[in-house]
Amino acid sequence: MKCSIIQKPRQLSLAEREIPQPGRNEIQIKVMASGICGTDLHIFNGEYLGSYPVIPGHEFSGVVTAVGDETQRFKVGERVAVEPNIACDNCSNCLNNRQNFCDNWQAVGVTLPGGMEQYVVAPEKAAFDIGELPFEQAAFMEPLSCAVHGIERARIGLADRVAILGAGPVGNLLLQLARSQGAAQVTVLENNPGRAELARQMGADVVVNRLEDLQQAYYDVVIEATGVIPLMNRSIDFARKGGTILLFGVPPSGRNLELDAFKIFQSELRLLSSYTSVRNSHQAIHLLQSGQVKVEALISHRLPLEELEKGLEMIEKHDPQVKKVIIVPNH
Ligand SMILES: [Zn+2]
Numbered sequence: 001m002k003c004s005i006i007q008k009p010r011q012l013s014l015a016e017r018e019i020p021q022p023g024r025n026e027i028q029i030k031v032m033a034s035g036i037c038g039t040d041l042h043i044f045n046g047e048y049l050g051s052y053p054v055i056p057g058h059e060f061s062g063v064v065t066a067v068g069d070e071t072q073r074f075k076v077g078e079r080v081a082v083e084p085n086i087a088c089d090n091c092s093n094c095l096n097n098r099q100n101f102c103d104n105w106q107a108v109g110v111t112l113p114g115g116m117e118q119y120v121v122a123p124e125k126a127a128f129d130i131g132e133l134p135f136e137q138a139a140f141m142e143p144l145s146c147a148v149h150g151i152e153r154a155r156i157g158l159a160d161r162v163a164i165l166g167a168g169p170v171g172n173l174l175l176q177l178a179r180s181q182g183a184a185q186v187t188v189l190e191n192n193p194g195r196a197e198l199a200r201q202m203g204a205d206v207v208v209n210r211l212e213d214l215q216q217a218y219y220d221v222v223i224e225a226t227g228v229i230p231l232m233n234r235s236i237d238f239a240r241k242g243g244t245i246l247l248f249g250v251p252p253s254g255r256n257l258e259l260d261a262f263k264i265f266q267s268e269l270r271l272l273s274s275y276t277s278v279r280n281s282h283q284a285i286h287l288l289q290s291g292q293v294k295v296e297a298l299i300s301h302r303l304p305l306e307e308l309e310k311g312l313e314m315i316e317k318h319d320p321q322v323k324k325v326i327i328v329p330n331h
């Protein structure tokens with residue numbers, strides 16, 4: 001079968017390898033849709049966790065094609081999506097329901113072979129039944145579960161005013177969740193015209209393209225969804241006194257923030273971050289199945305496995321036409 005391997009930072013190649021066979025507690029999945037994420041770009045650029053070589057892809061869905069002897073929930077032919085973070089369930093963090101901080105953390109597509117190949121194996125406990133949900137939509141289970149975790153942490157209240165910095169695919173998921181939490185007004189900052197238009201379609205009340213157009217000390221909740229350091233530095237300026245800032249976007253590793261310490265002190269700001277998810281996949285699937293979160297309009301391109309590098313470059317260049325890029329390994 002074909003797979004796409006990042007040999008080392010900035011070096012990607014297409015290769016052939018044996019189809020992996022499932023271990024006792026694993027299932028084998030024929031990958032039907034595999035989303036490219038900003039995190040993949042960080043991995044490609046050598047700015048994230050994990051080691052090389054790695055087969056990326058942590059947002060994917062497919063069909064079960066083989067099951068290990070000790071698996072229980074799945075049969076060949078069933079449709080699944082994978083929660084990529086694999087927790088050991090036996091360290092002090094896991095035993096305290098903090099699986100996202102597992103001491104023995106592994107992740108499909110980060111430390112283990114991911115969905116940018118034709119067949120992948122994953123532990124049965126990481127797989128979720130997607131029913132009739134289209135594969136492309138089910139590939140959003142992972143980013144949506146991260147957005148659900150972030151929104152739960154931010155505790156948006158009924159009638160809150162929310163600002164979201166960045167309307168990439170994840171910003172648009174956060175936007176829809178903020179709405180469903182009862183926000184009275186959602187303002188989105190986005191200077192890419194294609195993404196700004198998308199945010200309007202997805203329910204933003206106000207879309208601005210310059211930081212200066214956001215109101216100072218005004219919003220109940222500010223969600224930073226770009227991971228761009230200068231924007232993260234400014235994110236505290238827009239929260240009201242006693243308001244919340246959620247740092248959601250993934251910044252490059254090894255960089256520092258510069259925040260107005262006195263402002264944080266004087267305004268009793270709640271400054272939060274959000275890291276991956278904690279068993280939010282069921283919620284994500286239900287939100288997709290019910291249509292409460294819509295993702296079809298977030299997809300702009302479908303590419304074969306051979307064009308993964310092109311897809312990464314398209315995302316890196318911020319082309320206004322580029323939204324979510326889905327790789328179809330079994331094209
Ligand atoms: Zn991702």
Ligand SMILES: [Zn+2]
Nearest residue numbers: 088091094102
């Ligand atoms: Zn653990």
